[in-house]
Amino acid sequence: MMRWLVLCATVVTLAGACGDSGRSAPSAASTVSATAVEPEQATFVLEFDNGKLVGGFRREEVGLGDPVRVLIIGELTERIHLHGYDVFVEPTSSDVFLEFDALIPGRFEIELEESSELLVQLTVS
Amino acid sequence: MTLFAHGIGGRTDLPLPSWQVAWAAGFAVASAFIIVNMYWERSRLSETASHRLLISSSGKVSRIGSATLRGTGLVVWGVALVSTWSGSRQPSENLGVGLLLIWLWVGIPIASSLFGDVWLELNPFRTIADAARTVSARAQARVVPSVIADTSWPAVVAISVYLWLELAYHDTTNPRSIAVFLTVYSAVMTMGALRWGMAWLRSADGFTVLFGLLATIAPVYRDESGDVRLRMPLSGLRATTARPGLIPFVVVVLGSTTFDGFTRTEVWTELTSSRSGWSETFANSVGLTLVVIAVGSIYLVTIALMARSTGERVADVSTRFCLTLVPIVLAYSIAHYFSLLILEGQRTLAHFSDPFDRGWDLFGTADWTIHWTIVSPATISWVQAVAIATGHVLAVVAAHDIAVATYDRRLAKTSQYPMLAAMVAYTVIGLFLLLGD
Numbered sequence: 001m002m003r004w005l006v007l008c009a010t011v012v013t014l015a016g017a018c019g020d021s022g023r024s025a026p027s028a029a030s031t032v033s034a035t036a037v038e039p040e041q042a043t044f045v046l047e048f049d050n051g052k053l054v055g056g057f058r059r060e061e062v063g064l065g066d067p068v069r070v071l072i073i074g075e076l077t078e079r080i081h082l083h084g085y086d087v088f089v090e091p092t093s094s095d096v097f098l099e100f101d102a103l104i105p106g107r108f109e110i111e112l113e114e115s116s117e118l119l120v121q122l123t124v125s
Numbered sequence: 126m127t128l129f130a131h132g133i134g135g136r137t138d139l140p141l142p143s144w145q146v147a148w149a150a151g152f153a154v155a156s157a158f159i160i161v162n163m164y165w166e167r168s169r170l171s172e173t174a175s176h177r178l179l180i181s182s183s184g185k186v187s188r189i190g191s192a193t194l195r196g197t198g199l200v201v202w203g204v205a206l207v208s209t210w211s212g213s214r215q216p217s218e219n220l221g222v223g224l225l226l227i228w229l230w231v232g233i234p235i236a237s238s239l240f241g242d243v244w245l246e247l248n249p250f251r252t253i254a255d256a257a258r259t260v261s262a263r264a265q266a267r268v269v270p271s272v273i274a275d276t277s278w279p280a281v282v283a284i285s286v287y288l289w290l291e292l293a294y295h296d297t298t299n300p301r302s303i304a305v306f307l308t309v310y311s312a313v314m315t316m317g318a319l320r321w322g323m324a325w326l327r328s329a330d331g332f333t334v335l336f337g338l339l340a341t342i343a344p345v346y347r348d349e350s351g352d353v354r355l356r357m358p359l360s361g362l363r364a365t366t367a368r369p370g371l372i373p374f375v376v377v378v379l380g381s382t383t384f385d386g387f388t389r390t391e392v393w394t395e396l397t398s399s400r401s402g403w404s405e406t407f408a409n410s411v412g413l414t415l416v417v418i419a420v421g422s423i424y425l426v427t428i429a430l431m432a433r434s435t436g437e438r439v440a441d442v443s444t445r446f447c448l449t450l451v452p453i454v455l456a457y458s459i460a461h462y463f464s465l466l467i468l469e470g471q472r473t474l475a476h477f478s479d480p481f482d483r484g485w486d487l488f489g490t491a492d493w494t495i496h497w498t499i500v501s502p503a504t505i506s507w508v509q510a511v512a513i514a515t516g517h518v519l520a521v522v523a524a525h526d527i528a529v530a531t532y533d534r535r536l537a538k539t540s541q542y543p544m545l546a547a548m549v550a551y552t553v554i555g556l557f558l559l560l561g562d
Contacts, residue, residue, distance in 0.1 A: 057398035059391070064502075083135025086217075104497040106136040106464075107389075107561075116295070116401035121394055125139050125502065 041069070042097070046110075046119060048074035053119050061123040062102050070098040070110075078115060082122070084108040135217070137389050138464050140561025141506050149510040153517040153552045157545050160521050161538065168530035170360040170523065182351030191246055198247030204480050206311065209304035213482040216298035220480045223473025225303060226291065229332070231462040232470070234339050238455050241347060242340035244332060250311070251326055251333075254318035269321045273328040277370035281377060283310070284331030288381040292388070293409035295402055334374060338451050341365050342519070359523050362448045363530075372447045376424060379450060379551075380417030382457040386558035387416060389461075423547055424450070430543035435536055445531065446544065449524040453551050456516020460509040460559060464500070471495050509559055517552040521545065 043062060047054040054074070062068050072080070073095045080089040080098065085108065087100050098110075102124045110120040180187050201224065209221035216222045236243050245251070272278060287306070296302050317325035326333045340346065341361035347353050387393055388409070397408050424447075432442045475493035479485045486492075500508075524544045528537040 057395070086135070104136065105502045106139055108136055116405070118394070118398040121391075123139065 042071035043068045045071045045073065048076050051077035057118050059121045064102060064105050064124055066102045068100055068102050072096050072098060078112040080110060081113045082108060082110045138505055139502050141510060141559040143560060145506055145510050146556045146560055149514045150553050150556050153514050154549050156518050157521045157549060161525055161541050161545060166529055166534060168526050170357055170363050170526045176354040176356045178352055178354055180353035194246035195252045199249045199252045202249040206307050208480045209300045209307055211481050212300060214300060216300060217472065219300040220473065220476035222298060222300050222303050223476060227465055227470045227473055231458065231466045233336055234455060234458050237336045237339040238343050241343045241345040242337055244336035248333060250314040250318045251323065253315050254322060257319055267320060269324045273321060274324055275368060277328055277334055277368050277374055279329035280331045280334040281370050281374045283329055284335065284374060285377055287331055292381055292385055293406055293413050295405040335378060339455055342452060359519060362451065362523050365448060367444045367447050372443060375447055375450050375454065376421040377417055379454050379457065380420035381413060382461060383420055384413045384416040386461055389561060390558060391562055423550055427543045427547035431540050435532060435540045445527060446524055449520045452516045452519035456512045457555055459512040460555060463508050464505045467500055468495055468497060513552055513555045517548055520548050
């Protein structure tokens with residue numbers, strides 16, 4: 001009885017584990033080839049008006065391993081922080097890019113550092 | 126915002142794929158039915174079976190092991206405390222913050238459930254109090270007030286303070302906030318331990334109570350004479366009595382981990398995205414309280430239904446079965462914090478080389494960067510789903526064992542249906558939260 005149950009449990013557990021594993025992280029050794037990105041081609045755009053994000057909080061998704069370029073336009077009055085990757089953008093009134101390679105899978109927040117206001121929830125998968 | 130999204134690592138897990146959630150939920154429900162209806166009809170988790178001796182208390186291994194653990198616990202706690210005050214202001218760079226929020230809060234529960242009550246040895250307050258006792262005869266245990274000797278209510282307060290700090294307070298990850306908490310907590314616990322000894326810690330130290338509870342499911346344990354023995358996993362649950370205050374304690378811990386999961390959902394993120402500072406703390410505090418109440422309500426209703434079918438008092442049924450929630454507490458903890466331990470936990474260990482942010486490199490790990498791909502997202506998802514499903518199965522097994530030991534066959538089965546329903550509910554809620562919606 002006991003052995004039968006353990007066998008069943010093992011089979012079912014393995015079945016669950018072997019199911020759709022479409023998501024797998026690149027091995028540490030693999031690199032992403034940096035394809036040339038046109039200056040106009042941004043992954044997404046964050047527009048600021050009076051220090052606030054136009055459109056408010058939103059969610060964005062990028063693929064694991066993608067080079068990401070976020071275009072920031074308008075007047076930026078606070079430092080922007082992308083958590084996890086720890087990428088910062090200093091306050092400026094000219095257009096800038098927040099750039100990084102999305103090598104860490106997971107969900108990350110982009111926020112205005114001082115006011116702790118959440119701008120984007122970024123999913124890397 | 127959740128603690129972890131904001132400070133320590135800034136990364137939260139990807140949501141589980143829905144097929145995996147459905148599979149785990151289905152597995153949980155099916156296994157619960159199988160266990161109750163087909164499995165054992167005599168209690169198997171006996172607390173009185175003779176157990177194999179692993180390490181004798183009179184031997185050298187025991188003395189050296191104990192001394193090592195005590196020394197390590199004291200030193201590491203001291204270093205952590207100092208580093209939160211004078212180390213880096215960046216939470217992800219501060220050793221003390223990582224040690225408390227990752228290695229203590231996630232690592233020790235896992236270690237306890239496998240290797241027994243390791244915190245008992247590591248506990249710096251106990252070490253200090255015992256040392257004082259050997260030095261001064263006056264530090265012998267005094268008469269202990271009954272709220273300390275007989276209840277765990279002080280620990281409910283202690284753990285609630287910690288959980289509020291960890292989950293609700295907006296400036297948690299500021300190392301100075303952690304410094305204040307660690308200092309006050311250490312002072313209170315040490316003073317109580319000096320005055321009343323171990324009785325104080327068992328009643329008031331939230332960590333001693335929690336890790337001690339988790340240790341009851343471990344296959345390794347220490348008996349009264351100090352010998353380390355082997356036993357059937359889960360059987361320790363049967364051997365532990367639930368003191369007044371323990372049920373609220375378990376409900377608070379389970380509720381808080383549930384709330385943590387809830388804060389990672391899109392629903393919550395939208396609700397609080399524009400909040401910061403004390404406004405955020407307020408929203409979190411309300412949310413935390415409501416979720417704890419909800420989790421407690423499920424338990425209460427379940428117990429009430431069970432008491433109705435067995436004809437007992439609610440209090441008796443409640444005390445008898447409350448420990449069966451412990452595997453679920455562990456499962457939720459693993460599901461939500463496993464990746465934190467494996468990923469951001471690496472960085473904490475690296476910080477031992479430069480605990481006070483002076484530019485040292487004591488162990489050569491100061492430049493260590495996190496190996497983010499040490500586990501794949503698929504592995505993390507799998508661990509999360511299996512942890513919740515396993516916790517569920519273990520809880521059902523424990524509850525069923527207690528039922529067959531207490532009631533006759535027919536009553537054992539019928540009384541279990543409300544308990545089954547509650548556990549399925551907790552499991553499905555836990556899995557649903559991992560969907561991230």
